[in-house]
Amino acid sequence: MATKKPTDAEPRTPASVTYRDSVFTSRVLIVGERQLNVAAGKLQVDEADAEALAYLEAHADFERLPPAE
Template identity: 45%
Template sequence: MAVKKTAADDAVTDAGESAVVPAADGGAAVVEVAPLGVTFGDNAYTSRSLFLQAGDDMREFKVLTGRVTVQGDDAEALAFLGGHADLQRLDG
């Protein structure tokens, strides 16, 4: 049986939080919803790796087919990629 979504379900899903989904037995289950990705287009390369120093570690962002995507709630990655001269944010 299909479950009808409400406006509240859509708002929670869009916010990238958790949603309460009715279960088949009449109960409910909380489901984690992954945050939406943010994509950047690379104007210089179609394939390369970009590295961000995060404390003692390095974070790698792979550009594939001229695009790199990160989680929408990753402020550090968004700031790094958004400030890169060769990258342009494609969505949002």
């Protein structure tokens, strides 16, 4: 019977960045040809998504929140 060997490397999940929407608790943002959804006043995007990050950083409605520990 084969046994599964333990691995030291855990599956890596993409890191995300959270923004707070200071104006709306719910809205849909159109960035390029896709949608970003604000829910409960917050929005999460992948940290590798340069287009979304640039859009959010350019608008005063969005505040980047510190990462949760």
